[in-house]
Amino acid sequence: MKNTGDQQLVKRINRSLILRLLRKPAALQTGLSRAQLAKASGLTKSTVSLLVLDLLQEGWLMEGDLSNEASRGRPSTPLRMDTTRKALIGVEVAVDSVRVVGVSLIGSVLCTRNEPLTNASPSDACKQVAKMTAGVHKDLLKRGMQLHGVGVGVPGAFDTATGRLSFAPNLGWRDIDFVPLITKAFARTGMPAVPVFVQNEADTSALSEYEFANNNANDSLIFVTCGVGVGAGIVLNDRLFTGVQGMAGEIGHSILQIGGAQCSCGRRGCAETFFGERVLSKMDDPSMGGKYLGLVLHNLWTTFNPGTLVVGGSSCVRYPSMVDVASKALAAYANSAGITPAPKVRTASYGILAAAVGAAALVLHQEQLFFK
C-alpha cells in the first residue's frame, strides 16, 4: 500500500499544514510551540519536530523568544514564520503601469518600485518588468534576504492548463506564451532562477487578502477589482478558482441591462459600461456608479454565498464614496429579503498595491497544498 510517492505527498501535505497554522493571524502574534502544532495538526510530536527542523533550516521558520511563554510557567519555544531570511517578489503589469514589490513570507511590504509602462509589446513589457524586478531583488539582497519566488499579475485571462496568457484586451495581447518570455527576461538580468508564477491581476488581488490579510482556510473570499477593467478574484475551498479556461470572475462582462450601452468587448450593457473607470471619469457624480457595483456585489452574494467580499482597484481608491454607495445598496437588498444579513464589504488591505502583493502571495498559494 505504501510507496515513496505516498510518503512525499503526505510530507508535503504536513509541511503545508504546519506553515498554514503558523500563518494564521493569532500565530503571527504569539507563535506556536511544537506541542501546540502537534495538537492543532493531529500529527505526532515526533513528526512535527522532524518537519520543523527542516523548515527552520530552510529559512521558513524561526524560533521565538522564550520569555513570554516562560512567564506562563510552561517553558517552550514558540515557532514563528521567519520574516528575515526568505522573501517574495510580486509584480503587477497594469494597463499603463508596472508595480513591483518585495515582501516577507507574511506579506510585509519591504520595498516597492512603480513606473509607467513604457511600451506595451509583450517583449518590451517583460524587459521593463525584469529590470524593475532585478532592482527590487538588489534591495532584498541588501537586507540579507534570499529570493524564494516571483509572482506576476496580468490584466487578462491566464490559462493555467496551457500556461498561456489567452487574452489581455487593454494591452492588445492575445495568446501569449508569457511564462518563458518573462522567465528569460529575468535570467538576462542575472537574477537567480527561482519559480515564477503568473495569474490574472484580479486573482492575485484576491490572494493578497486570502494569504496575507484574511488567511482563514475555512472561508471563501471574493475580491472585486474596479479599474479600467472590472473583474473578480475568487477563492473557494482554500484554492483560487479560475474556471476551465482561466476566465472565471470576468464579472465586468456580466450583463446588467439587455440592450444597454455598447461595451468595449462587443456586448451591450456589461457591468463595465456602468462603473468601469473610463465611464466613471465622465460622470458628474462617480459615486453613483456604486449603485451598480452594489448590484454586482449582491449577485455575487446570491451566487457564491461567500465568507468575505473585498473591493479594490484604482476606482475604489479614487472614488471611495462609490464603495459607500455600493455597501448601502447591498445592505438594502439584504434587508428587503430579511433572511441573512449581507456579508460585510471591506476595502483592499493593501490598497493600490493589492495586485502586486497578491502576485507575491501567489507563490505561496501555488506551492502549498492544503486539503481540508
Add this chain to the structure above:
Amino acid sequence: MKNTGDQQLVKRINRSLILRLLRKPAALQTGLSRAQLAKASGLTKSTVSLLVLDLLQEGWLMEGDLSNEASRGRPSTPLRMDTTRKALIGVEVAVDSVRVVGVSLIGSVLCTRNEPLTNASPSDACKQVAKMTAGVHKDLLKRGMQLHGVGVGVPGAFDTATGRLSFAPNLGWRDIDFVPLITKAFARTGMPAVPVFVQNEADTSALSEYEFANNNANDSLIFVTCGVGVGAGIVLNDRLFTGVQGMAGEIGHSILQIGGAQCSCGRRGCAETFFGERVLSKMDDPSMGGKYLGLVLHNLWTTFNPGTLVVGGSSCVRYPSMVDVASKALAAYANSAGITPAPKVRTASYGILAAAVGAAALVLHQEQLFFK
C-alpha cells in the same frame, strides 16, 4: 512520519480513485483490467489488486466477461461497477410532490414512486417520504439488491456545517433539524440504518449530471433548475460548492433589473420575477422567458467559466422552446464578444427525475474523496 490515520486516508483516496476511474463513461462500456487501473491511477499493481479484492467482496465491483479482452490477444479480466448488488435511493421533496427513485451504482433508474405532497409540515412530509422510500426499498429487495444509502433533495438551503435546513420558503420551513427527523421516520418503517444525506434540490440535480451523466473529474458543471423557484447547483473542482451557509447558487434572487417587479423574497427585479414558473404561466408566450434565462446563463458563464451548463426543472420540461430561446441568446452574447464560443447548453439527462436521481448520486459524492 507514518501513522494509522495517514494509512486510512491514503486507502480511502485510493479506493475513491479506483471507483472514479471505473465510473468514467468509457470504463462503463468496456471495463478496465487491474493493469489498466494501475496505469491510470499511478498505484502499484499489488496495491490495486488488494483494493479491488475488497471492492469485489463489498459489492462495488464485478468481474466482466473475459472473451472480449481475450480476442485482442491479452487475456485479462475487465473490472466493472457492479450494477446488481448495491443500490441507492434518491428522494426529491418538491413544493407540491414527492419523488423517490431506486438507482444502481451507475445511475440506472430501477424503480420510481411519485405522489403529491399531502401535508407540508416537516414531520408529516418526512412520514410520507419514509413510507414511499420503504416501498422503493421493497422493490430493490425483490431485485435482490442491498440498499447502500439514501439521499434527499429539498427545495431550500441546507447548511452542511450545521446539518440544518435553514430556509425553504415555498414549504414555509425555517431552521429545521431535518436529518434526525427523516432518519427517525426511516427507522420507524423498519428500513435498514443506512447513511442519509440531505442537500438542496438544485445541488442534487447538478450531481445527477456530474456523477451519472457527465462524470468528468476535470470539469466544472452548473445545473440551472427552473421551476416555481430558480436556482443553480454548482460543481467545482470535483466537489459540490454550496457556500458558507449553504446558500450558494441562489441565482433566482440575483437581480436583473433595479426597481423591477416585486419578488416573493422581498427584493425587486429578481430572476424569478422574469422566468419563475408562476410568472411564465401568465405569459402569452412563455418561451420569451428564455431571453432572461439566456442572460442568467451568460452571467454564470462570465462568472464561473464552467465546462458544462445544464438546464432542467419543470419549466424546461413544460416550455422546451424557452430553452431554445435561452441558448440562442447566450450564443448571440458570445458572438458579440467573439473571444471564445459559448459553452454548450444541454437539458437534464434525467428530465423531471434529475433532483431525485441526483439525491441518490449525493450518497456517492459525499462518501468518495477525490484529490486532483
